[in-house]
Amino acid sequence: MLKLPLHWQIVIGLILGVFYGILSASMGWSQFTVDWIVPIGDIFLNLLKLIAVPLVLGSLIMGIASLSDVKKLSRIGGKTICIYIVTTAIAVTLGLVLVNALEPGKNVPQDLQQKLQETYQADAQVGMDRAASAKERGPLQVFVDMVPDNIFSAVGNNRNMLQVVFFAILFGIALVLIPQEKGKPIVDLFDGLTFAIIKIVNLVMIIAPIGVFALITKTIDQVAKDDLSAVGELLGALGFYCVVVILGLVIHGLVVYPILLKIFTSMPLTRFYRGIAPAQLLAFSSSSSGATLPVTMEMCEKNLGVSEEVSSFVLPLGATINMDGTALYQAVAAVFIAQALGLELDLTAQLQIILTAVLASIGTAAVPGAGIIMLVIILETVGVPTAGIALILGVDRILDMCRTALNVTGDAAVATSVASMEGQLNLELEEPAVDV
Secondary structure (H helix, E strand, O other), X not given: OOOOOHHHHHHHHHHHHHHHHHHHHHHOOHHHHHHHOHHHHHHHHHHHHHOHHHHHHHHHHHHHHOOOOHHHHHOHHHHHHHHHHHHHHHHHHHHHHXXXXXXXXXXXXXXXXXXXXXXXXXXXXXXXXXXXXXXXXXXXXXXXXXXXXXXXXXXXXXXXXXXXXXXXHHHHHHHHHOOHHHHHHHHHHHHHHHHHHHHHHHHHHXXXXXXXXXXXXXXXXXXXXXXOHHHHHHHHHHHHHHHHHHHHHHHHHHHHHHHHHHHHOOOOHHHHHHHHHHHHHHHHHHOOHHHHHHHHHXXXXXXXXXXXXXXXXXXXXXXXXXXXXXXXXXXXXXXXHHHHXXXXXXXXXXXXXXXXXXXXXXXXXOOOOHXXXXXXXXHHHHOOOHHHHHHOHHHHHHHHHHHHHHHHHHHHHHHHHHHHHOOOEOOOOOOOOOOO
């Protein structure tokens, strides 16, 4: 029997959730829905939260430890990580500029915003209280909060993700600096942990269609009540949200990366995009930069002229820590959800989004659905109710395909730039073919 791809299953779950939500609201089945449907969505949401910390911890430690020695860490590794972080920060900032300028969440009608705000009032109040207390803190307090005084306490609360990221980076660097024979058992442990967590992610995503069905049903049932026209208004707002995300991805891919290549290389842009096109297409269809990695490496070496030494180091590292598309999407999604719920995110909160998205993208596994887990962390960091992801989960798979293609493009652009800086970029190759 032919099995539908996961993204089509999620789309079907979304459509069925919309229909059931409308039916439940119109037929007075709210109590049944709350008792038997809503808990399924809550379980799915809790599973996403459950694996967030070990996912970041394992992926990030392995990404840093893969630098293997101090020389690479100080030279190629330093250049690579700096460029990755800068491009990711630009992506997040671009996303915030677009979402604040176009305000897709405000496209949700005022009365519907009010209903959403009432639905998540308790959670929203907690966020507003945290935002108010944050205004009274000093300008460097955010950096003080990044350094944990107890790592076990930090990993016990998803809101302390920045502390977990800080510890993972410090621990990863320590593994590079100590003798290899001493660090190998620990590296193997976290390597196994990372593979196990990625498998759990795959297992959790199996029930994603059911989780989406339950979450969108809950949202529609709570929001629509007796006014079913609110459902159409909500779904219309999602279309505008998708446009904003894709616009940001296109600008980043066609403006930021060409500037990067022009600064560090003399490679024609047409050659770069023709050469990396097969990897982009595979990334788009698979939604996994990890699964695309072998093709990305082949295209960079054979079509772009990147040396094997640079590609075998920079690209695997990029598949682990370079998630420009994911970071941009998370920034837009977080502010969109806040706007839709009628919450205002001040400058401090948006700076937190930039910092959290940049660092969280470093620890995002290169598998479908991992971006949603990091979005949950970002929402909790800035005090936006995490249940608000129900507003965007239905269209997430389509956006996941687009942002993964951008992630792979960014990996290739950085690898090409680093190879050029290291004198390991061969521009004498023939014009690249585009067949996989």
